[in-house]
Amino acid sequence: MTVVQFAQFSSLVQPTFWHELSRVKLDVLRLSDDSVPLTATYSTGRTIKDRNTGQDVPLGCNISVGGESFSEDYSPPPNSITARGVLKNYNTIEEFKNADKRALFNKLSDEIWDSIIQNHDVAALTRFLLITFADLKKYKFYYWFAFPAFAAQPLWEIDDDWTTPEAHLSQDQLTSLAEQLSPTPPPFFLVRPAQDNTVETAPVNEFSTFFADVPQQSQTIGFLDPSAQASAPGWPLRNLLAYLRAVHPEATQTVRVLCWRGDAASSRIGVLRGGPVDADKPSAVGWEKNVQGKLGARVADLAPMMDPKRLADQAVDLNLKLMRWRILPSLDLDKIAQTRCLLLGAGTLGMLRCANAHGTLFLLTLGDQGWGIRKITLVDSGRVSFSNPVRQPLFEFDDCIDGGKPKAEAAAARLRKIFPGVDAEGVTLSIPMPGHPIPPGSEEQTKRSVKVLEDLFDAHDAVFLLMDSRESRWLPTVLGAAKGKIVLNAALGFDSYLVMRHGARENPADGTRRLGCYYCNDIVAPADSITDRTLDQMCTATAVELLVSLIQHPSGVQAPAPPPGQDPQQLQEVDQGGSxxxxxxxxxxxxxxxxxxxxxxxxxxxxxxxxxETVLKAYETQGFAMMLRAFNETGFLEALTGLDKLYAEGEQALEAVDWEEGADEDF
Structure with a gap:
């Protein structure tokens, strides 16, 4: 007699499985290493014909997982069987390598055995285990499958050899059997002859009643065989035999097994003999071998098959999600990523933070704490000069040659080169300013520039005022307030800096005063501050963190400011519904x-x-005509807002004071 050889399961992992595992890791598991239910499928064994020899070559005993394997409601295709398993994903390669694989395997095999003994559960016979580590930055996956199968002692033997079913069943019986097993065959089944020269089938857990009056030589145990080897049935048969010996020991010392492979010509039947039954649980085997034929993990490297731009995009998102998993589980990253940012100014302000090399662009998209914002538009009227590259990291020496490239366009191009996933656009535009009169011949061009700026405000959610003069911020301030945009203002002096957000036009919160803008603390209208300014006064700073915190606040641009002079910890405890x-x-x-x-x-x-409101209503009713007066007419904004009356009242108050000559002689 010949010892029965079994064809072990070989995993077949579809690329969609790795993409879905990435999603599950990022959005569901995060830092958890909890087990996840998984569904695999296998079908009848198949062969391919060798072109040179004309011989049929059996394919592997494959069990497949794909993107749909994470769905517990997944229905297999026709002529396929589902196998239930568990996936355990580890957070580091060290945890994956050092995992107690023996304990994991023994736990699953114990569960299978308990299901056999206690519940006579046939569905548990094809359970499996998959351990993984997903290196999502490199899109490389380490994995190892285990298909626990019980090893019989002594081993199963076969009388003679495996034969085709015609040796045991008539043609009518085979036809009847094929009709009953198509198109959704059960993984395991019983077969007995019927009186009309056909056959009847039943689930394996009906063994005692179904075979009650059937002679043993007419009893057939069947299973859908994923193996195509002539003398080696598939792996599921091992646990089926273990089940029969444990549950029906007296009736299964000798069994006739049908390895159903979709049709009679491909299928095999053999009479197997087993040894005495051991009351203890048999040992189990089943870790899959790697491509070298050794017990060990496999590696799936998908990076060469993927678009490098997509890899960069996912790596940026991964850094943010790691931060959210560990520190801020409630952080809404999608809301941040969808925020469209308009940066007015592409100089030092747009690229460098005042004390280090983290810039607005880097903080928005790149950097150690980049926020992953994808839509950025830069506006600047200047060209790259020789002093820029040493201070502004998106420029280099070649950008300065031949008069210099336009700053905004050069910065956007370099940002796209560094991070292809960003939608960066550069717009060369001069922003009209109060105190800088518009010549009559340039009014139409100025009107077009204002229209471009208005359209840019409409197309973005947040605006950074990163210019290097006070008056250049006036028009964006008016547009931001009128259009209800988030406006972040930043300015840097020689030894001081300011970062602020402009208050919303209206605040519906009862009892909350409206926050001011960049000009609210001044009683002087913006005017020409550039002509006589020294170089040390032309520098700026960033406000990215303030934007992100504001985006996360449920009130958005209407978020109230914390009262000054109170303990920050107490304020945070009070503002539980805040950012x-x-x-x-x-x-x-x-x-x-x-x-x-x-x-x-x-x-x-x-x-x-x-x-x-006076300025905003004048803009909304008069449009460009009001702006043109603000650009050209000295004192227009003061007269419009009433600051001129305030000045007059101040002068009158000073004149009304009775100054005594020599009053300070005693000091």
Whole structure:
């Protein structure tokens, strides 16, 4: 007699499985290593014909997983069987390598055995285990399958050899059997002859009643065989035989087994003999061998098959999701990524933070804490000069040659080169400013520039004012307030800096005062501050973190500012419904000489030249005509807002004071 050889399962992993595992890791598991249910499928064994010899070559005893394997409601295709398993994904390659694989395997095999003994559960016979580590930055996956199967002692033997079913069943019986097993065959089944020269089938758990009056030589145990080898049935037969010997020991010392492979010509039948039954659980085997034929993990490297741009895009997202998993589980990354940012100014402000090399562009998209924002538009009127590359990292020496490339376009092109996943656009545009009169011949061009800027505001959600003069921020301030946009303002002096958000036009929160804008603290209208300015006064800073915190606040642009002078910890406890990133200050003023920062709240000023209702309504009703007067006419904004009356009242008050000559001689 010949010892029965079994064809072990060989895993067949579809590329869609790795893509779905990536999604499950990022969106479901995160840092958890909990087991995840998994569904695999296998079908009848198949062969291919060798072109040279004309011989049929059996394919492997394959069991397949794909993207649909994570769905517990997955229905297999016709003539296929589902196998239930578990996936355990590890967070690091070290955890994957050092995992107690023996304990995991023994746990699953114990569960299968308990299902056999206690519940007579046939569905548990094809359970499997998959352990993985997903290196999502490199899109490389380490994995190892285990298909626990019980080893009989002594081994099963076969009388003579495997034969085709015609040796045991008539043609009518085979036809009847094929009809009953198509198109959804059960994984395991019983067969007995019927009186009309056909056959009847039944589930394996009906063994005692179905074979009650059937002679043993007429009893057939069948299973859908994933093997195509002539003398080696597939792996599921091992656990089926273990089940029969454990549940029906007296009736299964000798069994006739049908390896059903879709049709009679491909199928095999053999009479097997087993040894005495051991009351203890038999040992189990089943770890899959790697491509070298050794017990060990396999590696699937999908990076060469993927678009490098997609790999970069996923790597950026992964960094953010790692931060969210460990620190801020409630952080809404999608809301951040979908925020469309308009950067007015592509100089030092747009690229460098005042004390280090993290820039607005880098913080929005790249950098150690890049926020993954995908849509960025840069606006600047200048060209790259020889002083720029050493201070502004998106420029290099070649950008300065032949008069210099346009700053905004050069910065956007370099950003796309660094991170292809960003939708970066550069717009060369000069922003009209109060105090800088428009010549009559340039009015139409200025009108077109204003229209371009208005359209840009409409197309974006957040605007950074990153220019290097006070008056250049006036028009964007008016547009931002009128259109209800998030406006972030940043400015840097020689030894101090300011980062602030402009208050919304209306605040529906009861009892909350409207926050001011960049101009609300001034009683001087913006005018020409560039002509006589020295080089040390032309520098700026960034406000990215303030934007992200504001985006995460449920009130968005209407978010209230924390009152100044209170303990930040107490404020955070009070504002439980606020931003998950903490407080959302109105202004941050820093003093570099003192290494000190202060959170300040400034109320809106009803005579503000930038955001007051008087200015906004004048813009909404008069449009460009109102702007042109602000650009050309000295004192127009003061007269419009009433600042001129304030000046007059101040002068009158000073004149009314009775100054005594020599009053300070005693000091």
């Amino acid at each position: 998950v990133l903490g407080l959302v200050p109105h202004q941050l003023r820093g003093f570099l000489a003192q290494f000190r920062s202060m959170a300040i709240v400034g109320a809106a000023y009803d005579r503000c030249t930038g955001c007051s």
